[in-house]
Amino acid sequence: MNTSGLLGKGRTALITGASRGIGPLIAREIARHGGHAVLTGRSAADLKTVTTELAATGADVSFIAADLTQPGAAQALIQDIEREHGGIDLLVNNAGGDPLREFHAMTIEENLRTLQLNLIAPLALSHAVLPGMLGRGRGHIINISAMAGRVSFPYTEVYAAAKDGMIGFTRVLRADYHARGVSASVLILGAIRGAGQGQRMLDEAGMKASGFMAPAESVARAVVKAVTKDKAEVVVMPGPGRLLRALLDYFPALGPALNRAAGATTTMQKIIQRRETRTDSAQTA
């Protein structure tokens, strides 16, 4: 299967979660190859800023704002882009995140919104984009997952379920459609520094990035590598990521022990407490 021709001139990529964090770097790396990149996220103002910056470097980019937790949003987004650009060759399901609150302290509706953003929306986008890709006999879907479930990162129950779900989803998708010209890859990210939710957490806790964090640019490079080399799974973290992931599966108690040793559990408790205090004082003000 030839996937190397999915990024150049005449090709269109859709990158979700491209208004801030790691997404703009992924969009920049993809656009560097000459194709058209459509950026999406909820904030039209942030998307405008990012596309203006990228266009100033010569990139061929546009944006459409959409809230992917809304019913029908994924289908409407894909239809709009197909009408405008004639088809989507690469879909990067990057939008995601976690409210970082205790599972029981959130309502079930709040928990289900996390599932909607991190699992249901990527499924719906993939479902909507597949008929066009199959019709043209070419396409690639990149799903951004996380080590959260493997490492039992504190207070990420629903996020971890969604991100582990993305791994199973991608494996089956890839196996089912590869022979028909459509591939799928999953990127499993450890903690990322320089941009995104991991860096924001560090800033909030007044901490410096550790050597266990990979730079945000390496995620963008891994997306392109997954497409051009047609990789099934890429673990993005310093050191032997795939080996560590296998060890965490083999020894399920290892993740929580590492979190405790690295102080992740205490740091997360402090962040949650600080947020709750801020919410309480805002409500009583």
Ligand SMILES: NC(=O)c1ccc[n+]([C@@H]2O[C@H](COP(=O)([O-])OP(=O)(O)OC[C@H]3O[C@@H](n4cnc5c(N)ncnc54)[C@H](OP(=O)(O)O)[C@@H]3O)[C@@H](O)[C@H]2O)c1
């Ligand atoms: N950063 C890390 O350490 C890390 C580690 C492991 C995995 N990841 C994964 O990497 C991906 C990118 O993370 P990030 O750190 O860059 O996150 P981020 O900085 O929080 O950015 C999240 C992106 O998703 C968009 N988004 C959020 N809710 C949305 C909604 N309802 N509809 C549409 N778009 C929505 C946001 O845009 P708007 O606010 O404009 O909607 C934003 O562009 C995520 O899938 C995340 O789970 C990150």
